[in-house]
Amino acid sequence: MRNADVLRFARDAAAGYPLRTSLSVLAMAIGVAAVVVLTALGDGARRYVVEQFSSLGSNLVIVLPGRSATGGFSPANAMTTTPRDLTVDDAAALSRLPSVRRVAPLTAGTSEINANGRLRETLVAGTASTYLDIRGFKMAQGSFLPEADWNRGAPVAVIGAKIQEEIFAGKPAVGELIRLGDRRLRIVGVLKSTGQGLGMNTDELVFVPVGIAQGMFNTNTLFRVLIEAKSRDQIEAVKREVAAILKARHGGEEDITVITQDAVLATFDKLLRALTAAVAGIAAISLAVAGILVMNVMLVAVTQRTSEIGLLKALGARGDTIRDAFMAEAAMLSLVGALTGYGLGLFGAFVLRQMYPVFPAYPPNWAVVAALVTALSTGLLFGIMPARRAARMDPVQALMKH
Amino acid sequence: MSVIQLAGIERVFHLGDSVVHALSRLDVAIDAGEYVAIMGPSGSGKSTLLNLLGLLDRPDAGSYRLEGRDVTTLSPDEQAAVRSRRIGFVFQSFHLVPRLTAAENVALPMMLAGIPVAERAQRVAQALKDFGLDQRADHRPDQLSGGQRQRVAIARATIMQPAVLLADEPTGNLDRATGDDVIHLLEALNERGMTLIIVTHDPKIGTRARRQLMMEDGELRQDSASTRLRQLDDNPPGPLSGKGGDGESPAAPAPDKPSAGAA
Structure with a gap:
């Protein structure tokens, strides 16, 4: 059987049972739409935070009293103990550094x-x-x-x-x-x-x-x-020099923390990406559920079309031809569902953006790709079992069912 | 030359503890172009024999040569290829795919065999014309009468120009007049050289065939082609009608006069 014929046959078979087909397509669509909308929310939150941070000013280096082990931004930094004061004279000393503008x-x-x-x-x-x-x-x-x-x-x-x-x-x-x-x-x-x-x-x-x-x-x-470096390239130099000067002024003790806007941004960025991924993971569960539904639908299809499978075998269809036809049908359900869901998800994100214009709710590309790939692969994966069952069916038994 | 040659065919079914010999010690040879009716009561093994001839089932013992080639040892895929090109099936319940049009149903075997679309369309058009269905090409099975459906099924069975046409109660779901039309159609195909094997309860149809195979309890009781009547003496003909599904008992066997009972 030619590939084009397998596809056409599968399409007609799916179209032959519109209610069942549309329900499983809907399930898959909801799964994909959930991933798209939820990751748009998560990534929108990330973009929002990043934008807010960028508005703090450019080339910004922040010195805070107290030492934190990591030098990054964490809630602990906000509550560091302060062994030695950070004084106005310290700040004045920093303003004399060559790489510092203000x-x-x-x-x-x-x-x-x-x-x-x-x-x-x-x-x-x-x-x-x-x-x-x-x-x-x-x-x-x-x-x-x-x-x-x-x-x-x-x-x-x-x-x-x-x-x-x-x-x-x-x-x-x-x-x-x-x-x-x-x-x-x-x-x-x-x-x-x-x-x-x-x-x-x-x-x-x-x-x-x-x-x-x-x-x-x-x-x-x-x-x-707050320190503004002369240029973006000099942020690291400022960081180093600030630490060195304040160490010298504080009697050799490193009792301050220098953070850069980049580091803060990177931390928030990482945090919210992780959040988005987690939300995507939760939404992906609905894709797995949709995959199981596709399997269920295909099992029903195999049972319902038992006599047709017997007929196809009698007419000379090989086992793998029948398997391919059912796999193609499962793949089509998943594909149409995934694309419908993609459209629904984009529409949902659009509605979100209309409702909250400051919130940049665009789904990230990786999430869209992952959702579509997951939808297709679960559909195919869960299509294998019913398709194999159809392919292995005994033609004599199958023909007797009517 | 024999198109079909069965030797020592055995087919055993295990149903729980009991063992059912659906076919035993079966030796039959059928020549190309023959018109054969397989007759017998329900459970006599005639359907099993037909499935076996159609390569839908495998014998437990014995050999089956189709056009001189031993087909019992073929792999399932090779058997599928033989079914595709050398065997045509006509079923009692037509077995048309309900969502496909008449033309698409007829094209189905060619689609499965991978024949290009253009050639398919041309052959389907010719077949529909030959079977008087050219006005019904785009009708789905539920828009066709029973006789039209069976004609579509026959067109489908013959579209690959098989060596053997197997018909399982082809008139079972049709009224008498339409059934006669279908039988005439099958006989016309046989007259053009196609080997025709019909399984039937109906003695009126069975006796139209030039040769009858009488089955009982998995054994060939009587073959009108051979003058020898095997074991008929210890089994009188009465039981033949015992379990006949359609009620009508076959006329007393008239083995040497093939069309004696025909109307």
Whole structure:
């Protein structure tokens, strides 16, 4: 029997039982669609996180006090013990490194902002004029913190867009006086809204000079030092030099951790890829179920068409011809199911993107390929047994069934 | 020359503890172009014999030579090839594939044999014309009458120009008039040289054949071609009709006058 004839015969056989065929195609389609949509969700989450991280600024190196063994980003890094303070003088020393473009110290705490007759709790970030460029923020009104000696600092503040809206209700805020904790500060600028950022929402921050913040919170240590390298190639050099200088300044002890945006990104990337793969694995179970359903359908087909198999044998069909015909039918059910599911999955991802435009829900290529290959191979694998049963059937017995 | 030569054929079925000799000590030779009816009551072994002749079943002992070639020792695939090209089957229940049209059903053996599409189409068209089915080519079996269905089945059985045409109760599911048409069609094919072997209960049909093989309990009781009646003396003819499914008992055997009972 010619291959084209085997395929045509299998197609007609599948089309001859529309309900059964469409049900097994549907099962396979749901399996593939599940993989496509769920991996689109997982990979969308990954892309979303990566994009958010990229918005932190480019060529960023972050120094935090305390030593972590791995140097990568892990929850433990957020809670490292601090044997020695990371000081404003440390940060100033780092700014003199040749491969460093800018350095911004960062200290943080919570306080109350009181102005225009309103009061709210707010996060206060103590930093310097360089912070604006390192993070790539834009001003809505006024200007950012003025350049000044980091240890002193003028009594000024820059507020986030949401603070401005809540305290000043849309009125221009520049020049207004606010009370922040026990300090009276003059607002010199309002940041442009940046939308949701990871960790800190800058729209709800109040920026003050680092010296003021340290005085307010009565601390010498910095929460972070943000460093911008001169170029992407120099990130590694910055990392090395920062570690060396701070080791020298801290009496030979490596009590700081230097992380790069790349490392943080890579960790999140890895984490969310693993999550996506796990979700894909769960969805793949539905593919296995669909495969078993295809087997079931093919077993029913073999039983239902027993007399036809007997006839084909009487007409001179060889065992392997019959096997091929049934395998081809199983493969077709799987293939059509897989393609339908692929289409459904893409449509599902499209709907997700329409509903949540910020969420880039595109299925990754590997997941699509894996889903289609798994669907086809389970279909074929589970098609083998029924096909062999058909091929081995005794023609005399088969012909008697009617 | 004998197209079919059976020697010492035995076929034994094991049903639980009991052993059933479906065929025993069978020696038959059938010449090319013969018209043979295999007759006998249910369970007499005539269907087993037909399956064996059609290479759907293998004997437990003995040899079967088809056109001079020993086919009992062939592999299943080789037997399939012989079935494909040298043997045609016509069944009582037609055995048409319900989802295929008349033309596609007729083309089925050629498709299985791997004959190119163009040649298939041409031969199917010719066959449908020969069998008066050219208006029914695109009809599916459920759109055809019983007689048309059996004509499609016969067209399918003969499309590969086999050496032997095996018909198992070809009129069993048809009314008398249509059944007669089908028999005339088969006889016409036989007249053009095709060896025709019909299994039947119906003595009216059986006696039309030029040669009758009477089966009973797996043995050949009577062969109208041979003057010798084997063991007929210790088994009177009465039991022959005992289990006949269609009720009609065969007329008293008239072995030497083949078409005596025909209408």
